[in-house]
Amino acid sequence: MKNRILALDVMRGYTIAAMILVSTPATWEHVYLPVTHAAWNNTTPTDLIFPFFIFIVGIAIAISLGNKKDKGTSTKALYPKIILRFLKIMAVGILLNLFPNFDFLNYGWSGIGYTGVLARISIVYVVCAFLFLHTHWKQQLYTGIVILVGYWLCMYFIPIPNLGTGILEPGKNVAHWIDSYVLNLTKGQWVPEGFFSTFPAIVTGILGMLTGTLLTSKKTLPEKIMWLFFLGFTALLIGIVWSWHFPLNKNIWSSSFVLYAGGFAMLTLAASVFLIDYLGYKKGTKMGVVFGSNAITMYVLFHVLHPVFLDWNLINGQSTNIWFFETVTSLGVTPKLASLLYAIAYTLLCYIPAYWLYKKRIFIKL
Template sequence: METPTTPAKGERLISLDAFRGFTIAAMIIVNDPGGSHHDAYPPLRHADWNGITPTDFIFPFFIFIVGVSIVLSYSPQQARGVPRGKMVGKILKRSAIIFALGVFLNLFPDFNFAEVRLPGVLQRIALAFLACALLFLYTGRRTQAWLSAGILVVYWLLMTLVPVPGYGESLLEPGKNLAAWMDSLLIPGTLYQGTWDPEGILSTFPAIATGITGMLAGHLLISGRTREQKIIWLFFAGLIAYALGNIWNWFFPINKNLWTSSYVLYTSGLAAMTLGAFYFFIDVLGYRKWTKPGLVFGSNAITAYVIAGLLPALLYLSPGGGESINSLFMDGLTGAGLSQPFASLLWALGFCLICYIPVYFLYKKQLFIKV
């Protein structure tokens, strides 16, 4: 969702635009280290399995933001009396485009359809957006809250109580769990981890719950409460969710690959508190000068992500069997005495800057590519 965010009484939420943009920038940085992901600094790597790092915050933060944006974007349309059928048509179209872009990036640049990977980051965003947007149009806030809680509880019970076919017991190990079994059974083509996919079918349901938590924050932001009350509630609800996520971790470990229920509450709580902080400093106190990079990325977030998905084909290409730009950069810096993690970070920051240039041009021209 990249529609300008407008809460009650015409107040533009610069904080949400900036939050979206900085989240996309962080996603680009952690996705594109100079060497392998194991060469990056630990906070810039995903947790190997159970546990969490700052990198694991980024994807759920973005889906949380999608949920907030749904409420802020479609509430004014409802108030203007836009027919529900018309909104549904646009939702279906937008979801299909985002999903198709994700499949395109998986195919690029070889376009080997025999080994296409259907799941992916954009695909999960598309499905979460679709489910959450339809829920917003057809259900109320209370129903959405209960549905989110129900998804998390049912997912927990399925993953911890249902025996995995072929193993005879419930497991939460890599490739040996109910979600992995379902991926290998139902998803055609290539899976990211061979026999399972971190953006697979079953784990998409708690990801939708993450989007719903964002919708609940959106409902708060368009409510008649004062700014101060909104900030207090974002921090209070966020802290409660964060605490519950930590407690649930004792029984259902925090795990991004499985998108566990504890992971949803933990990251949604942090996202709510981060949004509250952004809202306080940017929209209430008016500290906005530092937000420019976030606003640039946030104005064309999906476009920036697609650009970041296309660039590696150029920067990692080895023409005529020679060294790629990436290899020359990394070899040059490590040869000069810099550590591999530091050189990797410099590459990732430079890569993000390259992605910033075209979206900055679009921002200056007030061109917002809606997908």
């Protein structure tokens, strides 16, 4: 893009910062509802973080590959780079699943295979990238609609042995039933970011690609902002109405959840573009830019550092999180607030290496 949209970089960075924040409370026994996932149906703000990031991945695909196509790069010449990036992100995801024990023999395919946050990102990336190279935006839109409707029909009308149809309960739904065969799960085992629910997650990436196509169009910035608000509100409204029949559910990435989260992502981006790029209000954007400049690197780093503070007895024979929690609560701070303060402190700690990389102009891209 000739005129880079700063709000997109800021949104990417704060999404990663939020992902770190909600993953690192001092103790999971004392957590505010908004910074934890919904147990099953419905959503919390935390449930929106992962789809926000996949949405941004979709935007990046449209901008990056669109630029390369505009410069005359052949489609086939882009294949190796796409596949290599897919393999690198998947490999890092597998290593994070195994970290810190790296017990390949006992972990099982369901753990080290295509499950987990980075694994889902890699699959969404490679599918959406090839889709972008070989289709125009209308075909992408139709593909997304077919997947969402097809997923809804599968979840409600494929019969589960001994259970029947239309059941969406934990461990008793079509997505889990299919995952149990594909991932060879043991009875009662469940893995997040499984196989079947990756299909609707691809649509989250498609929504990002459609947004990226809008952002790189010849429309004026005010027109882009108005379209983002309109499309975001429309997607959100359809998601809410659909949820009356197919509940909002991040665990199975329900079709209504795709539109609900995608609509929120569009509205958030629209508001950010309006404030930052149109009105020029840039106060408070630096942290987002810094985190966003090495987004996946910071996600990996927080995973690598987290066991150090959770498992190592670094202060007075206690792990850092327990020492912090007990010290702060002894001063009269409520347990939930103390737990949140630790998460904020840990996120700020992760900002230090992110800022160092940014100042050194080191941008690690998988």
